Amino acid sequence: MTPEPGSRRGRRNDPDRRDRIIDACLDVIAERGVAGVSHRRVADAAGVPLGSMTYHFDGIDELLHEALSRFSSAVSDRFARRMADAPDPASARDAIVSIVLDDVFGSPRELVLTHELYTLAAREPAYRALTAAWMARSRAALERHFDAETARLLDALIEGLTIHRALDDGDRDPREVARAVARLTAGA
Template sequence: MAAVDIRTSILDAVLHIVATEGISGVSNRRIASDAGVSLGSVTYHFPSQSDMLRAALSRFAAEETARILELVEQYRDQDLSAEDAAAATESIAQDIAFVVERIAPFEMFVAAGRDHELHQIAAECFAAYDSLGVAVLTALGAPDPESVASYLVAMIVGLQLRRLATGIDNADVASSILLVLKGAAP
């Protein structure tokens, strides 16, 4: 296996373990076992677990940012109604919902609150979410989308956290989004 493949396998294992057991479940032996690599490969590629967690969050953030920026381009220069924007935003929220495979990044965002080196990585990911919010609000014709986008993102993340914490998917995301969008529209 090539070094890049080994590193990717290790990071995939880290994200899977964090998603299923939390950060406290991460151990080099468990990572090696899940990744199908030697224990020496884990310590060769990542001198510490902090390095692994940073690399895993960085990789997630880069992939998420690229994916979100592609979505931004889809909404740029569109003339959306509030209902269309709410439906599009709900679809995106469902796509980025914190299901088991998305719990790992969420836990690592919380870890970023404790690890100063993760702040910038998390900020870049949230900036991509904000850019998508700006694109949707701009397409809606909101007068100052930059001032509203982070609140829209926070509401969606909060609804997703509620869904994750309770296991109940009863939040009508589209209606909540529509209220914010109508308040932001001219």
């Protein structure tokens, strides 16, 4: 039997397999937490043979790092785009409110992934490097409209509001985010 063109030994080439595995890893983290990630669970979620895991990744740590790196880059890119699209400080304030209310809380999945990454970063230097790069990009995006000190405080406010809004049992008034941003940037 002659193999199909573009395949090895008659099997169809699957150039997107590695990306599907990384995306599936993020799904497993969102569903079960980092502690629930295993080669078998990720392979099942990606719909790939278990052997693909060790073919594409040296171990579960490499897979976790790549998945959370992809996630943090995507969120950071979205943050930077929002801030770049703001033509003036008033629009930048509105963008910050949207980041807190729409981007972070638009998806329970992203909220869980963010907190799982924070937890890993608290323990593991390799993940701390991811969060440090994420914060640096956030501050740089904020500095398009605000001085460096205000940008740093806004970044901390965004993180803090996100955590408080996620863990608070009661409904929160979305206007409090706009009020907090306005107070912090009043002198900026």
